[in-house]
Amino acid sequence: MPTRLYPCTPTRLGTWLDCPRRYRFGYLDRPAPPKGPPWAHNSIGSAVHSALADWWGLPFAQRLPARGIDLVRKRWITDGFPDAEEALAARERAAIWVEEYLLRVDPADEPIGVERTVAAPTARLAVSGRVDRIDLRPDGRLAIVDYKTGRRPPGPDDVRGSLALALYAVAASRTLRRECSRVELHHVPTGEVVAHDHTPSSLARKIDEAESIAYDCSRADAAHASGRTGDDVFPPRPSRLCGWCDYRRHCPEGRAATPGTPV
Numbered sequence: 001m002p003t004r005l006y007p008c009t010p011t012r013l014g015t016w017l018d019c020p021r022r023y024r025f026g027y028l029d030r031p032a033p034p035k036g037p038p039w040a041h042n043s044i045g046s047a048v049h050s051a052l053a054d055w056w057g058l059p060f061a062q063r064l065p066a067r068g069i070d071l072v073r074k075r076w077i078t079d080g081f082p083d084a085e086e087a088l089a090a091r092e093r094a095a096i097w098v099e100e101y102l103l104r105v106d107p108a109d110e111p112i113g114v115e116r117t118v119a120a121p122t123a124r125l126a127v128s129g130r131v132d133r134i135d136l137r138p139d140g141r142l143a144i145v146d147y148k149t150g151r152r153p154p155g156p157d158d159v160r161g162s163l164a165l166a167l168y169a170v171a172a173s174r175t176l177r178r179e180c181s182r183v184e185l186h187h188v189p190t191g192e193v194v195a196h197d198h199t200p201s202s203l204a205r206k207i208d209e210a211e212s213i214a215y216d217c218s219r220a221d222a223a224h225a226s227g228r229t230g231d232d233v234f235p236p237r238p239s240r241l242c243g244w245c246d247y248r249r250h251c252p253e254g255r256a257a258t259p260g261t262p263v
């Protein structure tokens with residue numbers, strides 16, 4: 001009998017690695033525990049991503065950097081901001097980021113995919129995910145572009161080490177039937193871009209890594225299905241990430257790790 005492939009996204013694998021308890025809350029417990037209040041940084045990220053996707057959907061003649069400002073305002077959501085004034089200030093900041101980022105973009109460089117879902121099987125996985133942008137570069141190869149909106153611009157280690165970006169490259173290559181080895185992080189607030197060119201062997205290592213994590217996930221999924229939901233299978237892994245965890249209110253260890261953060 002062929003082994004059933006484990007269906008997953010890079011986000012699912014990353015959540016298991018970051019914190020098995022959060023993985024249980026987010027992917028296995030049903031109904032899932034109620035999430036905490038929304039985060040302003042998620043609202044900013046969502047509006048910026050949506051505005052950039054919308055911009056590529058405009059007719060070519062309308063793809064002017066200043067249109068990015070309108071699109072951010074149109075896509076803006078105020079969830080997570082303490083008051084209207086702070087939300088408005090953040091909206092205008094994000095609109096400027098997008099406009100300045102688009103000043104460096106050639107509107108004629110039509111991406112081959114925008115918010116495109118890609119998928120690929122490996123020996124043990126059926127991996128899929130949605131990519132912010134997939135470019136077709138002059139050498140005929142694809143490049144994965146992932147937008148970032150956090151405070152800190154990502155560095156070379158972030159792009160080289162990213163399991164998600166490597167899996168997107170593998171899946172894009174399979175879905176679009178073109179070579180894809182280049183992955184890029186675009187930090188929209190500063191316009192900084194960090195890139196990495198994978199080799200066949202570095203991609204193979206990332207697939208091995210993903211399959212190893214997925215093996216652990218599948219064992220944890222089976223344990224949960226048989227009623228084993230305790231910390232022996234799903235231990236909390238407190239870290240600075242607890243400050244942004246949607247399930248912090250249900251997790252004493254996470255709250256202890258990030259005192260002073262609202263629940």
Ligand code: SF4
Pocket residue numbers: 019020021022236237238239241242245246247248251253254255
């Ligand atoms: S608060 Fe921290 S330790 Fe608790 S579930 Fe979330 S990430 Fe894990």
